[in-house]
Amino acid sequence: MRIPALVLVLAVAVPAHAGELDIDAGAQATTTAWNGDHGGGAMLTAGYWFMSWLGASFIGKEQYATVDDRLLSYFSLNASARATLGSARLVGTLGVVHQHEEPRTVWEQQPLMSALGVADGIRHRFAGRAGASLQIPLRTMGKADPYLGFDVDATVFGDTDKGPRWMMSAGVSVGFLWDFARVVAK
Numbered sequence: 001m002r003i004p005a006l007v008l009v010l011a012v013a014v015p016a017h018a019g020e021l022d023i024d025a026g027a028q029a030t031t032t033a034w035n036g037d038h039g040g041g042a043m044l045t046a047g048y049w050f051m052s053w054l055g056a057s058f059i060g061k062e063q064y065a066t067v068d069d070r071l072l073s074y075f076s077l078n079a080s081a082r083a084t085l086g087s088a089r090l091v092g093t094l095g096v097v098h099q100h101e102e103p104r105t106v107w108e109q110q111p112l113m114s115a116l117g118v119a120d121g122i123r124h125r126f127a128g129r130a131g132a133s134l135q136i137p138l139r140t141m142g143k144a145d146p147y148l149g150f151d152v153d154a155t156v157f158g159d160t161d162k163g164p165r166w167m168m169s170a171g172v173s174v175g176f177l178w179d180f181a182r183v184v185a186k
Contacts (some may be wrong), residue, residue, distance in 0.1 A: 024175020
């Protein structure tokens with residue numbers, strides 16, 4: 001029984017990978033299923049690559065949308081996959097989303113409660129999302145690779161009574177990939 005288990009472990013074992021930290025920030029334009037509902041805002045991604053092709057990420061967005069004059073706070077946990085295309089990297093993500101939607105007037109009247117997600121009039125929504133980012137490295141700086149990113153994503157919500165059924169975003173970002181295993185020449 002030990003021989004098959006050893007063979008299985010050796011078959012699925014991969015070389016050790018020290019990991020990479022991936023941080024980027026940018027701006028996105030957004031549209032939704034509601035007629036005339038457009039907007040956009042800021043986006044921040046923090047990810048970690050456990051293997052050269054597999055990682056996990058958190059994506060946060062603060063956006064404005066025109067219908068209902070509302071603010072959107074978007075929080076997503078994702079599985080990430082990556083492939084290289086020459087010197088560029090293509091990153092795909094699949095994840096779950098928790099979003100707060102509330103009229104801008106609520107933020108103005110209850111800023112602390114809005115920031116905590118418990119203000120009057122806040123709508124909590126859950127969704128699934130898929131996204132892609134093309135990362136174009138700008139240069140190598142020691143263990144860091146700064147890059148320019150082009151990002152797209154689509155989000156589908158589980159309800160339609162609290163907001164639009166879907167939301168799509170596209171934008172640009174700047175970031176850096178910190179490679180913990182890279183040896184820097186002195």
